[in-house]
Amino acid sequence: MGAFLIKDIMLLLRDRYELIILLAMPFLLIAILGFSLRGIFSGDLEALEMDVALVSEDNEAQGIEAVQNNVDGMGLSQEAEQALKQLAESASPQTMLTSLLDSEEISGLVAIERMGREQAEENLEAQSVDAIIIVPDGFTQSALNNMLFGASGGAQLEVLAADGASPKSDVLVSILEEFVRTVNFESSISRLAGDRATVEISGGIETITAQKSMTSFQYYTVSMAVMFVLFVGSAVARQANLEQRQMVFERIRLSNRPPLLYLSSKAVAAAAIVFIQLSLLFGLSTLLFQTFAADSWDFWLGIALISVVLAVSVGCLAAFMVALTLRVESDAVPAIFSAGVISLMAFVGGSFVPLDGMPESIRTIGSWTPNGAALSAYFSWMLDPDVHQLSGPLARICMVCVLFLAAALALFPRKGGAA
Amino acid sequence: MLETDKLTKKFKDTLAVDDVSLELRKGESVGLLGPNGAGKSTAIAMISTLLKPSSGDVRLHGKSVLKDPGDMRRVLGVVPQKIALYEELSAYENLKFFGRLYGLSGKKLEQRIGYVLDLVGLADRKKELVKHYSGGMQRRVNLAAAMMHEPEVLIMDEPTVGIDPQSRNHLLETIRRLNREEGMTVLYTSHYMEEVEKLCDRVYIMDHGKVIAQGTKEKLKAILSDQETVWIEFDQSYPELFKKLSEIEGVQHADADERSLKLIIPKGMRLLASLFHEAERHGAQVTNVHVQTPTLEDVFLRLTGRTLRD
Ligand SMILES: Nc1ncnc2c1ncn2[C@@H]1O[C@H](COP(=O)(O)OP(=O)(O)O)[C@@H](O)[C@H]1O
Numbered sequence: 001m002g003a004f005l006i007k008d009i010m011l012l013l014r015d016r017y018e019l020i021i022l023l024a025m026p027f028l029l030i031a032i033l034g035f036s037l038r039g040i041f042s043g044d045l046e047a048l049e050m051d052v053a054l055v056s057e058d059n060e061a062q063g064i065e066a067v068q069n070n071v072d073g074m075g076l077s078q079e080a081e082q083a084l085k086q087l088a089e090s091a092s093p094q095t096m097l098t099s100l101l102d103s104e105e106i107s108g109l110v111a112i113e114r115m116g117r118e119q120a121e122e123n124l125e126a127q128s129v130d131a132i133i134i135v136p137d138g139f140t141q142s143a144l145n146n147m148l149f150g151a152s153g154g155a156q157l158e159v160l161a162a163d164g165a166s167p168k169s170d171v172l173v174s175i176l177e178e179f180v181r182t183v184n185f186e187s188s189i190s191r192l193a194g195d196r197a198t199v200e201i202s203g204g205i206e207t208i209t210a211q212k213s214m215t216s217f218q219y220y221t222v223s224m225a226v227m228f229v230l231f232v233g234s235a236v237a238r239q240a241n242l243e244q245r246q247m248v249f250e251r252i253r254l255s256n257r258p259p260l261l262y263l264s265s266k267a268v269a270a271a272a273i274v275f276i277q278l279s280l281l282f283g284l285s286t287l288l289f290q291t292f293a294a295d296s297w298d299f300w301l302g303i304a305l306i307s308v309v310l311a312v313s314v315g316c317l318a319a320f321m322v323a324l325t326l327r328v329e330s331d332a333v334p335a336i337f338s339a340g341v342i343s344l345m346a347f348v349g350g351s352f353v354p355l356d357g358m359p360e361s362i363r364t365i366g367s368w369t370p371n372g373a374a375l376s377a378y379f380s381w382m383l384d385p386d387v388h389q390l391s392g393p394l395a396r397i398c399m400v401c402v403l404f405l406a407a408a409l410a411l412f413p414r415k416g417g418a419a
Numbered sequence: 420m421l422e423t424d425k426l427t428k429k430f431k432d433t434l435a436v437d438d439v440s441l442e443l444r445k446g447e448s449v450g451l452l453g454p455n456g457a458g459k460s461t462a463i464a465m466i467s468t469l470l471k472p473s474s475g476d477v478r479l480h481g482k483s484v485l486k487d488p489g490d491m492r493r494v495l496g497v498v499p500q501k502i503a504l505y506e507e508l509s510a511y512e513n514l515k516f517f518g519r520l521y522g523l524s525g526k527k528l529e530q531r532i533g534y535v536l537d538l539v540g541l542a543d544r545k546k547e548l549v550k551h552y553s554g555g556m557q558r559r560v561n562l563a564a565a566m567m568h569e570p571e572v573l574i575m576d577e578p579t580v581g582i583d584p585q586s587r588n589h590l591l592e593t594i595r596r597l598n599r600e601e602g603m604t605v606l607y608t609s610h611y612m613e614e615v616e617k618l619c620d621r622v623y624i625m626d627h628g629k630v631i632a633q634g635t636k637e638k639l640k641a642i643l644s645d646q647e648t649v650w651i652e653f654d655q656s657y658p659e660l661f662k663k664l665s666e667i668e669g670v671q672h673a674d675a676d677e678r679s680l681k682l683i684i685p686k687g688m689r690l691l692a693s694l695f696h697e698a699e700r701h702g703a704q705v706t707n708v709h710v711q712t713p714t715l716e717d718v719f720l721r722l723t724g725r726t727l728r729d
């Protein structure tokens with residue numbers, strides 16, 4: 001096994017073409033996308049600048065007071081009452097929304113002007129504003145009720161956008177959605193007819209402190225990494241094809257080593273290469289772009305765990321591809337895989353665009369691809385380092401591994417005998 | 420020690436190897452001679468357990484190797500027709516890998532690598548990548564790799580195709596030494612009869628999947644004992660004269676080149692008188708006449724009516 005491993009890894013390191021694909025390309029993409037789309041994530045992208053009217057039909061103070069009165073009637077201890085009242089005041093959703101919109105990041109992207117509803121609608125008509133955010137009556141009260149007491153219904157934000165301003169309003173919607181995600185409520189956006197989007201907020205109090213979001217570099221480091229590890233599969237399969245064509249494979253057979261040793265070595269080599277690749281991508285990205293905090297051991301432990309599982313899954317995928325390549329005796333397998341299948345997997349896995357707006361079916365398929373599952377595991381770990389949330393995606397990856405292995409064993413030409 | 424029994428391989432509609440029975444005795448050097456497409460490589464693939472015969476058997480020490488190829492694989496060193504090496508690795512790294520496949524390690528491995536590199540004369544260039552070697556050097560490493568596990572039998576499939584004369588001589592010399600001095604049993608495949616003639620004690624001649632003749636070189640040439648090959652050189656080309664000479668009664672075969680003519684005639688035929696007579700009539704000048712002892716090439720020509728290079 002050792003001989004195979006050393007040889008496979010050595011061959012890969014000498015292959016400049018593969019190295020470019022496996023390391024240089026994703027790194028370049030991380031750099032380009034990370035810099036150029038920084039605005040989408042943090043708001044200094046001038047090109048997307050839009051004028052937005054903020055219409056508040058909600059009386060914040062009244063809402064907070066109503067909720068606090070509500071607390072009084074619950075017969076809680078003095079301290080609990082006090083704490084809840086405090087919370088209601090500091091966690092006021094409207095205040096949070098306002099401070100988000102006024103924040104340095106967003107204010108560079110969206111120019112907010114507060115006005116009355118009628119005036120806002122006139123301005124929208126006259127196209128002097130691109131969109132209206134409406135904070136409806138009772139927003140604070142129902143949001144707080146929802147947050148503090150888990151009352152159903154939830155509060156809604158409405159976005160009205162002018163016709164034809166859709167790409168911009170999409171950005172706005174995603175910012176608001178980001179807002180919702182930032183305070184980590186469950187959220188869903190449903191688009192209504194007439195370019196009207198509703199951001200529903202509902203959720204519980206316990207998660208309100210987890211204030212985290214992602215930078216563009218974090219987003220693209222992960223999404224490029226999970227995509228480009230797939231190329232290891234085709235690289236290894238291409239190597240197997242070369243061995244078959246150049247009859248090195250015959251030499252290996254003549255050494256009378258168990259054929260499965262060859263296959264498993266390929267899988268292990270692929271997994272090892274993927275792990276090295278992921279370490280380099282995450283490491284370099286952190287080193288050069290300060291993508292991740294370098295000093296949090298727990299954080300990196302989680303990243304390493306996900307990376308190991310992802311590496312193993314690409315190993316299994318590679319075994320499957322090697323078996324298939326040897327079976328059909330053609331390098332068409334790795335060629336088709338790297339030219340088309342990888343893009344497809346990357347797309348449904350969410351490496352190109354976030355899957356939030358995609359149909360359910362695509363999201364389901366994506367969640368079963370090793371890259372898609374790993375992507376959501378990474379993201380969930382980055383937003384909230386909770387091991388329990390990893391079990392879902394990681395379990396899916398493991399099941400896919402078993403499938404790949406079974407297929408590999410079924411396809412692998414058993415040339416142990418005099419065949 | 421090694422034999423094939425009515426070995427046959429059919430690929431869809433081509434009968435690549437047809438009823439071939441060979442035998443290899445210990446310490447022997449045996450040639451398998453035949454033109455391209457004769458079925459040599461296919462036969463070798465079956466002997467070396469890489470290809471399943473359609474019918475027939477391969478036996479090592481009287482025991483069939485079809486079910487359990489392990490023993491055969493341990494004994495054989497196979498030099499394939501292609502350069503079966505990793506181009507992106509150096510000669511040393513290739514040998515190390517193949518050595519480790521055979522369970523060699525540590526000092527033993529290094530010693531063996533040193534030995535085979537010396538054998539093929541590449542010790543001082545072992546660090547270079549195989550892809551930077553000349554064709555001849557690649558062939559030499561190809562042989563070295565087959566020697567890593569100290570095989571008893573060396574099977575070579577056209578190991579000298581496409582290499583420079585110097586490398587070719589080196590390779591042939593190496594094989595000869597292995598056979599003569601180290602008692603290595605050799606099965607040597609080629610379509611160059613000079614090589615087989617130089618290297619091998621016994622020869623099988625294959626054509627269209629069949630063995631059409633076999634025996635020691637002397638025995639095979641005895642097929643032609645009733646014939647002589649006359650080789651005549653002229654000062655320039657005389658197509659008409661060549662044609663005339665070919666048609667002289669008794670000439671069995673004629674092979675014309677630019678300025679020379681090769682005639683196969685029955686032993687004792689009085690050719691020279693008519694040769695000079697005809698030459699004078701055409702105003703041609705004979706610069707050289709040479710009566711050759713037959714070669715294996717001639718044997719093949721006689722048996723098939725074609726040359727090995729056809
Ligand atoms: N894998 C194969 N499939 C079909 N035909 C083959 C295959 N291998 C060899 N042949 C055919 O079998 C014949 C013998 O080929 P080969 O053994 O390579 O001859 P040689 O080595 O003497 O040149 C040729 O006609 C060749 O086309």
Ligand SMILES: [Mg+2]
Nearest residue numbers: 459460500577
């Ligand atoms: Mg051949």
